[in-house]
Amino acid sequence: MGDRMALIKTRLRVLRAEREWSQAQLAAQVGVSRQAINSIEKGRYHPNLRLAFKIARAFGKQIEDVFSYKESEEFEEFEPLDSIS
Numbered sequence: 001m002g003d004r005m006a007l008i009k010t011r012l013r014v015l016r017a018e019r020e021w022s023q024a025q026l027a028a029q030v031g032v033s034r035q036a037i038n039s040i041e042k043g044r045y046h047p048n049l050r051l052a053f054k055i056a057r058a059f060g061k062q063i064e065d066v067f068s069y070k071e072s073e074e075f076e077e078f079e080p081l082d083s084i085s
Helices: 012-019 023-030 034-041 049-058
Strands: 006-010 067-071
Touching: 012 023, 012 034, 023 034, 023 049
Parallel strands: none
Antiparallel strands: 006 067
16 A cells, blocks of 8 residues: 655745745744745645644635645555455
């Protein structure tokens, strides 16, 4: 059985550019470091749910307008627990 990988895509860079915000400005609004925003934009860090909501609110958007989630199709499905003997 293979591992399942989640892919989280973000529109942070685009939304910041539309508002002419720096990473530091967004970071200050949501209470994290500029490095955290940079890592989220580069896909090296996935924000927890609380931070994802704070970021979405900073842009006046719904969370799904900022982040999208997809499970990788190249990995096998998990077996349901009731099928394991």
